[in-house]
Amino acid sequence: MMAIFQIGLRRAGVHLPRASATFAPCLRRQVHPAAPSRVLQQLARTARFARRSYATDTTSGKVASAAAEASSGSSAKSSSFPETNSRIVGYWLVGSAASVFGIVVFGGLTRLTESGLSITEWRPVTGSLPPMSDADWQSEFDKYRASPEYKLINPHMDLAEFKKIYFMEWFHRVWGRVIGLTFVVPTVYFIARRRVTARMAVNLCGISALIGFQGFIGWWMVKSGLKDDLFAPGSHPRVSQYRLTAHLAAAVVCYGWMLLSGLNVLRTHQFLRWPEDARKTFHQLSDPALKTLRRSVTGLTLLIFTTLLSGALVAGLDAGLIYNEFPKMGVGYAPPKSELFDPFYSRREDRSDLWWRNMLENPSLVQLDHRILAVTTFTTVLALFAYARTGRVKAAIPRDVAKATTGLLHLALIQVTLGITTLIYLVPIPLAAAHQAGALALLTGALVAGHRLRLPGARTQALVERAYQRNVSVIRANMEACSQRALRNVAKKSA
Ligand code: HEM
Numbered sequence: 001m002m003a004i005f006q007i008g009l010r011r012a013g014v015h016l017p018r019a020s021a022t023f024a025p026c027l028r029r030q031v032h033p034a035a036p037s038r039v040l041q042q043l044a045r046t047a048r049f050a051r052r053s054y055a056t057d058t059t060s061g062k063v064a065s066a067a068a069e070a071s072s073g074s075s076a077k078s079s080s081f082p083e084t085n086s087r088i089v090g091y092w093l094v095g096s097a098a099s100v101f102g103i104v105v106f107g108g109l110t111r112l113t114e115s116g117l118s119i120t121e122w123r124p125v126t127g128s129l130p131p132m133s134d135a136d137w138q139s140e141f142d143k144y145r146a147s148p149e150y151k152l153i154n155p156h157m158d159l160a161e162f163k164k165i166y167f168m169e170w171f172h173r174v175w176g177r178v179i180g181l182t183f184v185v186p187t188v189y190f191i192a193r194r195r196v197t198a199r200m201a202v203n204l205c206g207i208s209a210l211i212g213f214q215g216f217i218g219w220w221m222v223k224s225g226l227k228d229d230l231f232a233p234g235s236h237p238r239v240s241q242y243r244l245t246a247h248l249a250a251a252v253v254c255y256g257w258m259l260l261s262g263l264n265v266l267r268t269h270q271f272l273r274w275p276e277d278a279r280k281t282f283h284q285l286s287d288p289a290l291k292t293l294r295r296s297v298t299g300l301t302l303l304i305f306t307t308l309l310s311g312a313l314v315a316g317l318d319a320g321l322i323y324n325e326f327p328k329m330g331v332g333y334a335p336p337k338s339e340l341f342d343p344f345y346s347r348r349e350d351r352s353d354l355w356w357r358n359m360l361e362n363p364s365l366v367q368l369d370h371r372i373l374a375v376t377t378f379t380t381v382l383a384l385f386a387y388a389r390t391g392r393v394k395a396a397i398p399r400d401v402a403k404a405t406t407g408l409l410h411l412a413l414i415q416v417t418l419g420i421t422t423l424i425y426l427v428p429i430p431l432a433a434a435h436q437a438g439a440l441a442l443l444t445g446a447l448v449a450g451h452r453l454r455l456p457g458a459r460t461q462a463l464v465e466r467a468y469q470r471n472v473s474v475i476r477a478n479m480e481a482c483s484q485r486a487l488r489n490v491a492k493k494s495a
Contacts, residue, residue, distance in 0.1 A: 083463060084272070085265045086195040093262030096183055100255040101440055103175045104248070108436035111315065112429045115168035116239065117149045120226055122219040128177060130170050140166065147226050148237035176215055184208045203261050207254060214250045221247045241316025242360070248312040252305065255440065256447055263451050268460055275468035281398065282464070285455040289392040293401075294453045296387065300380050300408075301446040307373040308439045311419075314370045315436075319363035320427045326420045329368065340365045374419055377442075381412040404449035411442045 110116050120143045121127070131137045141162050144150050150157065187204040190196045196204065221243035271278035314320055323329040334340070345357040358365045388397055388405045415438040422431045456464075 080194055081196065081198040081201065082194055083197065083459075084268060085197055085200050086190070087265065087269045089190055089196055089200065090262045090265030090269065092186060093258050093265065095262075096179065097255050097258035097262060099175075099179050099182070100251060100258060101437075101444075103172070103179060104251050104255065104440055105433060105437045106172055106175060107247075107251070108315075108433050109429065110168050110172045111244070112427075112432050113165065113168055114149070114153070115165035116172075117147060117222060117225045117237070118144055118162065118165040118169045119173070119222075120144060120147055122222070124177075124215065128174060130167065137163065149225065152237050173218075176218065180208075180211045180215065183211055200261065200265070203257070207257050207261070210250060210254050210257070214247070214254060217243070217247045217250055236318075238318070239316065241313050244316040245309050245312040249309055252308060252440065252443065256443070259444065259447060260451060263448070267451070268456070268463075271456070271460065271464045272467050275464050275471060278464045279468060282455060282461055284396065284398050285453065287396040289396040290453060293384075293388060293393055293397070294450070296380075296384055297446060297450045297453055300377070300384060301443070301450055303373070303377050303380060304439075304443050304446050307370070307377045308443060310366070310370045310373050311436075311439060313360060313366045314363075315432075317361070317363045317366055318427075319367040319370075320423055320432070322363055323367055324423055324426055326371075326423060329364075329371075334368055335364045340368065374416060378412050378416050381408050385409045398452065401449060401452045404445065404452055408442070408445040408449060411438070411445045414438055415442050 119127070119140070131140050137159060141159055144162060144166075154161075187208050191201045191204065221239050224243050225237060225239035271281070323335070327333060329335050340362065341354055341358050342362055343351065343354065345361045346354040347357065359369060360366065385405050385408070387393060388402055415435070418431060418435040418438045422428070422435045425431060
């Protein structure tokens with residue numbers, strides 16, 4: 001019985017959060033007088049080992065100084081911000097990221113249904129409500145009828161059809177406002193009530209500014225589709241592909257920023273809850289065998305981001321409506337060079353802008369670029385998956401990182417399949433929207449893998465160490481109380 005009790009204590013020991021480390025069952029039990037001292041010895045050994053291994057784990061000295069600072073509470077005195085973020089902040093950030101994911105996909109649908117140019121004005125406050133009366137609807141419709149898109153593409157559209165595309169764009173804008181409000185208001189609250197660290201306060205202000213800027217980019221993009229020069233013969237009334245790409249890029253940066261900040265908060269809480277497991281994780285993540293893997297995941301994240309931006313150029317130029325086959329593009333694997341680097345797109349007399357203008361404005365080359373980047377991304381994911389399962393990396397890789405690389409492989413497979421089918425079937429709306437969502441999901445996979453591979457900073461490690469030492473001393477104190485009680489019981493019995 002005692003053996004089971006001892007094992008239980010050792011296993012539960014440092015796992016227990018402070019509040020729960022009361023050992024009531026122990027106090028209730030009748031135990032052999034010699035047993036508690038053995039448990040105590042074991043515990044003391046564990047604590048000595050913990051201190052020793054911590055000293056060797058953190059040779060840089062950064063953690064040691066952060067630990068000293070954390071335990072003296074000097075940082076808490078110099079700033080009124082707490083040392084850790086409230087857990088609710090983590091959930092709220094991840095929830096906000098999910099909302100941004102949703103609006104990105106909805107934004108894609110707005111573009112694919114050609115609804116984006118239906119509201120011809122930008123009224124950040126008064127535009128929150130749709131037209132309320134028939135006269136208001138007629139007035140909105142009249143404004144749209146003066147736009148290049150109506151005159152050149154939709155001259156037969158009636159009011160009922162207009163209402164449909166209007167509501168798509170209106171909902172997209174309202175969703176943007178909701179994201180802004182549900183982010184900025186809690187940001188002010190969390191900072192005012194000191195529920196976040198000073199560093200997180202800076203992050204939250206940065207994200208809030210980016211959300212505001214995103215609204216501006218959105219309008220700047222729509223404006224490019226309403227310009228009068230789009231009435232010129234040969235021009236196609238659609239927004240600038242550069243501005244569409246900037247709008248998507250800002251949304252994706254905002255999403256990634258929210259997601260990583262939220263995951264960091266939740267991970268720190270997890271570490272503080274289970275400090276012994278956290279110390280093992282830190283030890284694993286400090287393995288030099290993971291260095292190249294960590295760099296590769298960062299590189300892959302940037303590559304996915306670049307592929308995603310090149311996809312936005314494809315979408316912005318409607319370049320998915322040509323060369324609807326894969327892997328070939330016409331008779332070969334690439335169109336002829338004269339078509340890829342067409343002087344038509346160059347605006348300088350010396351043709352010095354020929355290559356980059358074609359890369360960003362010529363639909364044939366833009367599609368080829370996207371294919372090349374997509375295939376490179378897919379190959380890199382495959383290589384990463386294989387690398388994570390070979391030699392020293394296989395032995396060192398934490399389980400959750402290995403799982404993330406498997407997830408990445410699946411997401412890349414789905415994304416490439418969606419891309420190819422979108423192309424072959426001439427960009428049907430459901431497939432194209434799923435392809436856009438898939439791009440964000442793939443990026444999420446890479447962000448999560450990178451997040452799991454990241455060794456937390458010295459300050460977090462110090463906090464974890466403090467929590468660990470605190471748990472050890474609480475358990476030791478409880479054990480001592482327990483053994484005293486047992487000794488007293490034995491003394492009482494023998495008397
Ligand atoms: C790693 C893989 C890929 C990523 C991250 C990716 C990403 C993207 C993104 C973000 C868009 C913009 C969607 C929008 O704004 O609506 C896009 C569009 C597009 N992609 Fe991909 N893509 C990948 C693979 C592929 C592949 C393999 C193909 C086919 C060869 C492909 C074909 C297309 C087409 C045709 C569009 C235009 C769809 C439209 O007009 O809405 N993609 N891609």
